Amino acid sequence: MISSIFVLFMQPAVSTTEPEAAAVEAVAETPAAEVAVQPEGLLLPRTTPLIIAIDKELGSKISQTGETFPIRLAQAVSVEGVEVLPAGITGQGEVVHAKKAGLAGAAGELVLAARYLDLNGRRIELRSFRFMEAGETSLGKGQDNTGVSSMTTAIAGPIGFFIGGGNTNVMPGTIANAKTRNDELFERPAPAEAVPAESAEPQVENREELP
Numbered sequence: 001m002i003s004s005i006f007v008l009f010m011q012p013a014v015s016t017t018e019p020e021a022a023a024v025e026a027v028a029e030t031p032a033a034e035v036a037v038q039p040e041g042l043l044l045p046r047t048t049p050l051i052i053a054i055d056k057e058l059g060s061k062i063s064q065t066g067e068t069f070p071i072r073l074a075q076a077v078s079v080e081g082v083e084v085l086p087a088g089i090t091g092q093g094e095v096v097h098a099k100k101a102g103l104a105g106a107a108g109e110l111v112l113a114a115r116y117l118d119l120n121g122r123r124i125e126l127r128s129f130r131f132m133e134a135g136e137t138s139l140g141k142g143q144d145n146t147g148v149s150s151m152t153t154a155i156a157g158p159i160g161f162f163i164g165g166g167n168t169n170v171m172p173g174t175i176a177n178a179k180t181r182n183d184e185l186f187e188r189p190a191p192a193e194a195v196p197a198e199s200a201e202p203q204v205e206n207r208e209e210l211p
Contacts, residue, residue, distance in 0.1 A: 042079040044184040050085070050126070051075040052114055052178050054093065059169040060108030061100040069093045071114055074175060084186045085124065091117035093129070101167045108167040114178040125181035131174075 056069040063069075071093045077085035097111040114129040 041185040041188050042082055042084055044077065044079050044084055044180060044186065046180050046183050047128075048077065048180045050077060050117075050178050050180065052091075052126075052129070052176050054112075054170060054174045054176060055090075055172050057169060057172055058095065058110065058112065059167060060098055060110040061167040062169070063095045063098040063110065065095055065098050067095040067098070068115075069095065069112075071117070073117055079186065082186075082189060084184075085117070085119065089117050089119055091115065091124070091126070110168055110170070112170070112176075114176070124184060126178040127181045128179040129176055130178075131176050 051074045052071050053074040054069065055072055058069060069092070070090055072090045073085055073087055076083050076087040091114070093112055093114045095110070096113050097109060099109040101108040112129060114126040116126055117124040
């Protein structure tokens with residue numbers, strides 16, 4: 001009996017901490033899950049549709065090829081809920097071609113193009129300028145002949161739109177659409193700092209001591 005007890009005490013002690021240590025090492029060696037990296041800025045992709053207003057009277061008889069004219073953004077543009085192009089910023093369009101109506105009944109011709117918008121000195125290049133359908137709120141396939149002679153038609157072109165049929169005028173305020181030519185990257189606004197709650201001031205009670 002004594003020898004068996006001696007053998008029992010001589011058995012090496014089994015450490016219960018070794019498996020736990022191994023588990024900790026395994027966790028430490030496991031690569032951490034990749035954290036999704038937030039883009040550095042707000043991307044406005046090329047060909048984003050914009051709504052543009054023409055701010056000058058133009059016409060096949062009164063305009064000259066190469067003449068520039070003012071345009072403005074009629075509707076703000078946002079990315080991820082952040083306004084990147086505010087309504088009202090101005091830019092420039094160009095009369096690509098102008099030809100007044102001929103004496104023999106030849107139709108007047110007018111080709112217009114939107115070139116860029118100016119955002120605090122930064123040029124936002126534009127393309128695909130064309131009229132809009134009445135009531136249309138985004139880039140479409142139609143034409144808006146408001147303020148234009150009823151005898152005219154608008155045909156979309158690669159750089160602008162073509163107006164033919166008599167001497168045609170485009171009045172100030174006429175709405176057209178354009179698209180951004182390039183990808184545009186804007187700074188992402190810094191997250192708003194949490195405002196600490198104001199600590200409640202202790203209320204002081206004014207008590208009069210009774211005699």
